[in-house]
Amino acid sequence: MNKEKACRTCRFIVEEGDKCPNCSGETFTTFWRGYVVIMNPEESEIAKKMVINRSGKFALRLSRWFRDGNENYTRHKKRSTK
Numbered sequence: 155m156n157k158e159k160a161c162r163t164c165r166f167i168v169e170e171g172d173k174c175p176n177c178s179g180e181t182f183t184t185f186w187r188g189y190v191v192i193m194n195p196e197e198s199e200i201a202k203k204m205v206i207n208r209s210g211k212f213a214l215r216l217s218r219w220f221r222d223g224n225e226n227y228t229r230h231k232k233r234s235t236k
Contacts, residue, residue, distance in 0.1 A: 185217030
């Protein structure tokens with residue numbers, strides 16, 4: 155059983171594969187909270203707010219943890235706003 159992962163670029167939730175079918179992104183996280191299912195993005199206010207152009211399942215919040223190819227986890231540091 156594959157664990158769902160969210161694309162770090164567009165938040166699209168993917169069950170398998172190494173490339174996001176929505177944006178072709180290759181960076182994912184399994185640390186995410188909540189999701190929204192968009193059925194009709196043209197008429198959805200939520201899709202407009204989240205800038206979503208296709209139907210599907212999207213994560214609401216992504217973690218700052220990254221997993222490298224060796225199954226090690228590191229915390230992403232916030233970028234300085236200075």
